[in-house]
Amino acid sequence: xxxxxxxxxxxxxxxxxxxxxxxxxxxxxxxxxxxxxxxxxxxxxxxxxxxxxxxxxxxxxxxxxxxxxxxxxxxxxxxxxxxxxxxxxxxxxxxxxxxxxxxxxxxxxxxxxxxxxxxxxxxxxxxxxxxxxxxxxxxxxxxxxxxxxxxxxxxxxxxxxxxxxxxxxxxxxxxxxxxxxxxxxxxxxxxxxxxxxxxxxxxxxxxxxxxxxxxxxxxxxx
Amino acid sequence: xxxxxxxxxxxxxxxxxxxxxxxxxxxxxxxxxxxxxxxxxxxxxxxxxxxxxxxxxxxxxxxxxxxxxxxxxxxxxxxxxxxxxxxxxxxxxxxxxxxxxxxxxxxxxxxxxxxxxxxxxxxxxxxxxxxxxxxxxxxxxxxxxxxxxxxxxxxxxxxxxxxxxxxxxxxxxxxxxxxxxxxxxxxxxxxxxxxxxxxxxxxxxxxxxxxxxxxxxxxxxxxxxxxxxxxxxxxxxxxxxxxxxxxxxxxxxxxxxxxxxxxxxxxxxxxxxxxxxxxxxxxxxxxxxxxxxxxxxxxxxxxxxxxxxxxxxxxxxxxxxxxxxxxxxxxxxxxxxxxxxxxxxxxxxxxxxxxxxxxxxxxxxxxxxxxxxxxxxxxxxxxxxxxxxxxxxxxxxxxxxxxxxxxxxxxxxxxx
Numbered sequence: 001x002x003x004x005x006x007x008x009x010x011x012x013x014x015x016x017x018x019x020x021x022x023x024x025x026x027x028x029x030x031x032x033x034x035x036x037x038x039x040x041x042x043x044x045x046x047x048x049x050x051x052x053x054x055x056x057x058x059x060x061x062x063x064x065x066x067x068x069x070x071x072x073x074x075x076x077x078x079x080x081x082x083x084x085x086x087x088x089x090x091x092x093x094x095x096x097x098x099x100x101x102x103x104x105x106x107x108x109x110x111x112x113x114x115x116x117x118x119x120x121x122x123x124x125x126x127x128x129x130x131x132x133x134x135x136x137x138x139x140x141x142x143x144x145x146x147x148x149x150x151x152x153x154x155x156x157x158x159x160x161x162x163x164x165x166x167x168x169x170x171x172x173x174x175x176x177x178x179x180x181x182x183x184x185x186x187x188x189x190x191x192x193x194x195x196x197x198x199x200x201x202x203x204x205x206x207x208x209x210x211x212x213x214x215x216x217x218x219x220x221x222x
Numbered sequence: 223x224x225x226x227x228x229x230x231x232x233x234x235x236x237x238x239x240x241x242x243x244x245x246x247x248x249x250x251x252x253x254x255x256x257x258x259x260x261x262x263x264x265x266x267x268x269x270x271x272x273x274x275x276x277x278x279x280x281x282x283x284x285x286x287x288x289x290x291x292x293x294x295x296x297x298x299x300x301x302x303x304x305x306x307x308x309x310x311x312x313x314x315x316x317x318x319x320x321x322x323x324x325x326x327x328x329x330x331x332x333x334x335x336x337x338x339x340x341x342x343x344x345x346x347x348x349x350x351x352x353x354x355x356x357x358x359x360x361x362x363x364x365x366x367x368x369x370x371x372x373x374x375x376x377x378x379x380x381x382x383x384x385x386x387x388x389x390x391x392x393x394x395x396x397x398x399x400x401x402x403x404x405x406x407x408x409x410x411x412x413x414x415x416x417x418x419x420x421x422x423x424x425x426x427x428x429x430x431x432x433x434x435x436x437x438x439x440x441x442x443x444x445x446x447x448x449x450x451x452x453x454x455x456x457x458x459x460x461x462x463x464x465x466x467x468x469x470x471x472x473x474x475x476x477x478x479x480x481x482x483x484x485x486x487x488x489x490x491x492x493x494x495x496x497x498x499x500x501x502x503x504x505x506x507x508x509x510x511x512x513x514x515x516x517x518x519x520x521x522x523x524x525x526x527x528x529x530x531x532x533x534x535x536x537x538x539x540x541x542x543x544x545x546x547x548x549x550x551x552x553x554x555x556x557x558x559x560x561x562x563x564x565x566x567x568x569x570x571x572x573x574x575x576x577x578x579x580x581x582x583x584x585x586x587x588x589x590x591x592x593x594x595x596x597x598x599x600x601x602x603x604x605x606x607x608x609x610x611x612x613x614x615x616x617x618x619x620x621x622x623x624x625x626x627x628x629x630x631x632x633x634x635x636x637x638x
Contacts, residue, residue, distance in 0.1 A: 046635075055524060056632040075628075076528045083526020090635065094521045098234040099227065107522070110224040111531040139234075155525065167635075 005064075006031045006163050006195045007052055012061035014047055014218075021047045023218040025061070029163075034189045034196040036206035039215035045199045046167055048215065052197060053086055053165040054078045066162050083108055087156030089185075091168035093148040095140040095155075101147075102127060102136040105154040126154035130184065146177035153184055163195040164188065170205060182208060223531075223538035231539055232546075235511065242507040243547040246614070249500025250551025250607045253493040254599055255558045260489035262597040266567050267474040270591045274407055275318070275349040276443035277451050280310070280458055281467040284432045293325045293336075293388050293425040298467065299440040300432035307439060309461050315454045318445030320346030322407060323418040323438075325428075327388045332377070334387055337409035338418020338439075346443030347407050350398050357381030357396025360414055367392035368412040371399040387411055388421050407441060415439070477570045497610070504547075505618050508540055512626050519626055520634025529627040536623035537616055544615025548608040552599070555607075559597045568592045 007029035014022040021044045029035050029052075037045045050056035051063060054070045055078075062071045066085050070078060082088075095104045105123035127133045130150040140148055149169060156164055166185065170178030186208055188194045198209065206212045214221040232239045271277055284300030295301070302321075311319045323338035339347040341360035350368070351359045360368050367387070369379050374397050377385075384391045392413065400408045413421075422428045423436045446454045455468045462468075512519075519532055527535075568590040 047632075050632040050635070055635070056630070075523075075630075076530070079523055079526050079528045082524065086526075088524055090521075094517070094524075094635075096227075096518055096521070098230045103226070103230075108525045108527075110227060110535075111527055116226070159526070 004030055006033070006066055007197070008064040009052060010062045012048070012051055012063065013059045014044075014051060014056065015059045021218050022051060022058070025218075025220050027052070027213065027220065029195060029197060030210075031162075032189075032193045032195055033211065034186075034209040035198070035211045035213060036209035037197065037199045037213045037215060038201060038203060038206045040201065043215040044218040045215045047218075049165055049167055049197060049199045053088070054082055083111075083159055085162050087159065087161035087164040089149070089152050089156050089164060089166040089169045091171035093140070093145075093152045093172070095148055095151060097140050100137045100139055101132060101143065101151045104140065104151055105158055107155060108159050122158060123154070126157050127151070129157075130154050144177075145173050146180060149173060149177075149181050150184070153181070153188075157188070161194070163197065166196065166198040168200055169198065170200075170202070178205075223534040225538075227535065228539045228542055232543055238507055238511045239543060242504050242511075242543055243550060245503030245507065246500050246544055246547030246611055247550035247554055249496045249503070250548050250611055251554035251558060252496035253610075254552060254555035254603055254607050255562070256489040256492045256496070257603055258555065258559050258597050258599045259562060259595075261600070261603075262562070262595045263478060263567070264471065264475060265596045265598075266569060266593060267478060268471040269593055269596075270474055270569055270571060271469065271471060273349070273591075274347065274443060275345045275445070276320070277446040277470065278442075278444040278455055278458070279407070279469045280442035280444065280462070281440065281469075282462055283465045283467055287427055287431050289427055290326075290328045292329075292427055293327050293421050294427045295422070295432050295434075295440060296324065296326060299324050301434045301438045302440055302442060302462065304435060304437040306461055307442065310442060310444070310458055313454060313457050315447045315450030316444055317447050318345040318443075319343075320348060320443040321415070321439035322347055322441045322443065323415060323422060324407070324409070324441055325418055325422055325425075327421075329386070329388065334373075334411055335409040336387060336411050336413055336418060336421070337407060338413050338415040338421075340415045345445055346441075347412070350400060350412065353398050353400055354396045355399045357394065359398075360395055360412060362414065364395075364414065365392060365417060366395040366414070368396050368398050369394050370408070370410050370412075371397050372401065373410040385411060387413070388425075390421070392417070407443075474569055478567070497614075501614055501618070504540075504544060504614060505622075508618055508622055512536065512622050516626065516629060517634050520629055520631040523627075523629065524631035524635065532627040533620065533623045536626070537619035540619030540622075541612050541615040544618075545608065545612045547615075548611025551611065552604050552607060555599060559599055562595060563597045565595045565597075566592055567595045 005028045009025055009027045012022055012025040025048060037048060039045045051058050054065060062069060102120060102123040105126055106119045109119050124133060124136055127136050130153060132147060132150050135143060135147060170181050173181060182205060185196060189196045200206055281299045282302050283298055286297045287294035307321060320340060320343045325336045327334040327336050337347060342362045355371060360366060367385050369385060379385055379394055381394050381396055383394045385394055419436050422434045428434050451470050455470050458468050459466050522532055570590055
């Protein structure tokens with residue numbers, strides 16, 4: 001594997017029973033790169049994102065993430081690896097409804113023995129960066145879609161990840177809010193040098209990235 | 223596990239938390255109340271004997287007196303020989319011992335129940351010392367009498383007077399009010415044991431029916447070492463034979479006839495059913511709760527929680543929830559116990575233990591000792607219920623979370 005790549009996927013295949021969802025994908029993502037995966041609904045782009053991020057195991061092929069071959073790692077090893085290396089942003093935000101904004105941000109740190117004040121301090125700092133500090137004690141039900149996604153981005157950053165995987169991050173937002181979220185993601189990439197892999201069906205959004213990977217019927221077209 | 227997260231999950235999912243917590247609380251309240259009630263009946267059954275300072279009373283049945291003149295023995299309390307008494311006194315497990323002599327005295331002008339007791343012995347009828355309302359209690363070696371208050375009133379007797387019993391005069395040392403005492407070993411006149419023994423030994427009627435030596439007695443009062451009552455009762459029956467009438471708290475419990483009193487098995491079965499129903503309620507509520515939260519658990523795993531982290535969080539949550547349920551159940555049980563504490567229970571006194579001849583007017587009427595049901599929740603029972611509640615929470619949490627913790631985050635996210 002090239003040391004300049006943060007992701008290296010070789011001949012990746014994923015079957016669900018008799019249905020082949022990802023077919024022989026080879027893909028490298030450079031460190032600090034911003035890659036968009038685009039395609040129609042059902043083209044296999046979200047499954048590919050899951051395979052690259054270690055959320056899903058491939059049926060065959062190999063994935064190396066941040067220098068580590070994660071293909072044969074156990075569920076628990078993958079969980080710990082994700083906690084240390086990866087940040088996730090989802091279309092539906094996936095915030096815990098019973099926790100406040102700052103607690104949601106700090107959620108990945110809950111299993112780690114860190115003093116609650118330090119945990120909170122770090123979460124508030126990230127909320128400040130997302131211009132959400134004033135909503136720190138509000139629960140998700142009291143936040144707008146854009147605010148929820150900002151909290152989700154802060155949560156993805158709490159563990160200082162090497163790479164962020166974003167699955168349709170603006171899919172549930174109006175266009176203005178979506179643009180604002182994209183600006184945040186672009187600045188994370190541009191200013192902090194974070195690697196970013198984003199799944200979207202919106203070609204306009206994909207234009208912001210360094211590279212666009214097009215998918216159709218489980219195969220990478222370009 | 224994170225306490226803040228646990229508390230918030232329980233607080234903001236109020237409906238489910240309340241269903242599980244109240245379900246468990248009701249089950250635990252039933253368990254605690256049933257056991258407290260069962261203990262209360264057992265305690266109540268101890269009272270008649272406890273009030274006369276004993277755990278066991280011993281009598282021996284014999285023949286009916288042929289001629290009701292002068293001092294006679296009741297057929298339910300005939301002579302217990304000195305050698306048998308000595309043998310019983312030295313049995314293992316005997317912690318306190320007193321002997322007494324119950325004599326019916328049919329004088330020409332009145333009928334008197336006389337009880338001879340050892341004034342220096344605090345066990346048995348010696349407890350009457352605290353019920354003296356006027357004058358003094360009997361003193362060892364002094365020929366004197368203690369008169370029961372209502373008898374004294376009927377026959378206009380006062381402290382310092384002289385009372386005639388079986389042709390002998392006794393100065394009245396004091397008046398005793400035994401009206402609130404158990405109707406066991408109560409008499410019209412109490413004499414020092416030696417005086418009563420002399421009276422019985424010189425009575426032709428007594429000797430004709432039940433030969434009596436001057437050191438014999440006809441009622442024994444025994445305090446037993448904890449847990450030794452039943453074994454001691456069996457040994458006493460072995461010594462005195464089939465005609466021995468050995469009363470223990472268990473005999474009174476049988477007389478009560480209540481389901482609670484009949485056996486510990488009833489309260490055990492009821493408690494078991496309560497715990498099982500509770501278990502099912504908590505299991506069903508928690509299973510529904512976790513199914514609802516499958517997506518949330520998938521997210522936790524996606525952002526780096528291990529299976530162990532998820533399991534310990536859920537186990538912590540269900541343990542905390544059930545612990546609260548246990549505390550609530552204890553509060554419900556305390557309220558129930560307070561209400562049940564107003565109930566009265568009438569404990570029938572077996573006819574053979576009643577000192578009144580059943581052939582006299584009113585003598586054959588059933589005799590009861592009525593008292594308030596002593597319902598108490600012991601700290602051991604309270605602690606057991608709370609520990610059991612927490613354990614139910616931990617076991618159900620562990621059982622359910624082990625499956626849900628294995629959920630793949632990608633599966634959840636795919637369907638979301």
